[in-house]
Amino acid sequence: MPTNARTKATRATQRKSRSGSAAGSAITLLKQDHREVEEFFEEYEELEDDNAKAQLAEKICLALKVHTQIEEEIFYPAARKATGDNDLLDEALVEHAGAKHLISEIEAMEVGDDLYDAKITVLGEQIKHHVKEEEEELFPECESSKMDVVAVGKQLAARKSELMAKSGMMAEAK
Numbered sequence: 010m011p012t013n014a015r016t017k018a019t020r021a022t023q024r025k026s027r028s029g030s031a032a033g034s035a036i037t038l039l040k041q042d043h044r045e046v047e048e049f050f051e052e053y054e055e056l057e058d059d060n061a062k063a064q065l066a067e068k069i070c071l072a073l074k075v076h077t078q079i080e081e082e083i084f085y086p087a088a089r090k091a092t093g094d095n096d097l098l099d100e101a102l103v104e105h106a107g108a109k110h111l112i113s114e115i116e117a118m119e120v121g122d123d124l125y126d127a128k129i130t131v132l133g134e135q136i137k138h139h140v141k142e143e144e145e146e147l148f149p150e151c152e153s154s155k156m157d158v159v160a161v162g163k164q165l166a167a168r169k170s171e172l173m174a175k176s177g178m179m180a181e182a183k
Contacts, residue, residue: 035084035161036148038169042076043140050133059120066120066129070112073136075172077105083164088147091156097147104139108132 049069056062081102089098111132118125151158 033162033166034158035087035156035165036152036158038162038165039076039080039084039148040144042072043144046072046076046136047140050129050136053129053133062126063120066115069129069132070116071176073108073112073132075169075176077109078172079165079168081105083168084161087156087161088151091154092147092150094147094150097142097150101139101143101147104135104142108135108139111135 046069049065049072053062053065053069056065085098085101089095092098111128115125115128115132118128
């Protein structure tokens, strides 16, 4: 389904209203990441220009690599300690491994290669499933636990900034 300006404006409003009560909470930050990457995938579907596809695929891959890293380093250990839901968190780690595998395949390819667009599409579908489970199951468990979502949110934001800065420096060095 094509995304137009009105759809994007509606989604921006929804993101603001869904962002939660605690502005600096881990849940809010992770949901913002989810909305951003969902928009990237939707935008990718509309593109026909190979250069634009390559640039957006690079953005998608970077956003997902940073997101999975901060979740695995900071959020998942805190969630595991707070909720004790090992099954859900183990599944999330397996889903991350699958996404990372597809990302590495996409990064090794060129736009126009056989299966390139299909791999982007499948990655988007896998991420959509993963996001649904996190937002409908894991996040509510974390919010109802004794997890300090604001403190974890600060850690996530700091680590995300660090990783994004590092990736920016690496891109400039090329």
